Structure formats: structure tokens, C-alpha cells
Amino acid sequence: MTKCAICRKEFIKFNMAHKVCGAVCAGEYVCKLNAKEKEEKARIERIADKKARERLKNRSEWLKQAQTVFNSYIRYRDFNLPCISCDRHNSGIYHAGHYLSTGARPNLRFNEQNVHKQCAQCNLHLSGNLINYRMNLIKKIGEKAVLELETNYQPKKYTIDDLRGIIETYREKIKIDPKGESCR
Secondary structure, eight states: OEEETTTTTOOOOSSTTTSSSSHHHHHHHHHHHHHHHHHHHHHHHHHHHHHHHHHHHHHHHHHHHHHHHHHHHHHHHHHTSSTTTTTOOOOSSSEEESSOOTTTTTTTTTTTTTTEEHHHHHIIIIIHHHHHHHHHHHHHHHHHHHHHHHHOOOOOOHHHHHHHHHHHHHHHHHBBBTTTBBBB
């Protein structure tokens, strides 16, 4: 005796492929198989679509995604620290504030010493509050490291492969799932 795959009643199996007790259950069984096949096809299509979109992304889209993941890492890394500029814990939104801006120094865009947790007030409304940022940055990483940042003018243009590596590295550091949502 075997249990029917649909209604769970016991029945006598005639061969190895026999899974259901009768015609009604057979119809439902076929419908479930078709639904599973459709679901699997849809899953495969989603994967193929995602891969196609990845191939079609241009450098600026990769740069934006890398910056988003990197900024998430900075906010995660500095979670318990106060704002680098005003040295306060605010209940508002925090940014990943660059000491030397990405416009002025694109080579330092993903430099962890150049980017720290900063409150929205300091970053947006006080243009980074750079005098206080610099003083607190010296306390945090030392004057020598700050001077190295300020004298670093090496040009850097990130390739798509560089950006993919950055995304992978910082996702791994904070265990971010592919959708960009923190797993912690």
C-alpha cells in the first residue's frame, strides 16, 4: 500500500510511476507538475534576465552600485561612532561623508580612511563641516594619514571589473544580500 500524492489515501500501486489513487487526483497531480514546471521556467528566465541586465550595465551604473555598497559598509563600520564632524550621536539619517570629495579626488572615492559616518546636517547643510571633520579625522587616523590623503593625487579611473570587485568585497564585509538589504 502507498499513499496518494494528492489526497493521502492509501491505494495499491500497479507500477513504479503510479503516484495517485484515481482520475481526479491524477488531474490535480498533472496541474501541480505543470505549475512546478512553469515556476522553474520563470526562475530560469529571471536568472537569464538578470545576467542580461548585468551585461548591459554601463560604467556609471556599476559606479553607482559600488558607491551604494561601499557607503553601506561605512555606515555599518562606524555604526556605534558619532558623526565625524560634529562628534554627536543624532537620531536622524547618517551618510558616508567623504573628507576629500569624489569630484575633487575620484581616486579616493573608495578609500576607507577618506570616508566616515557623518550626520545629514553636517554633510548636506554644512558642506561636510570640513574644519571639524579634519580635526576629528586627525584624532581618529593620525596626522600623517590625513596628510597622505591630502597629498594623494594619483589619477584613478575605475574599470567595470574594478567596480565588480569593490561590490563583491564590501558585500562580503557586511554580508549584504544581492538586493542591497543588510543581513544584520
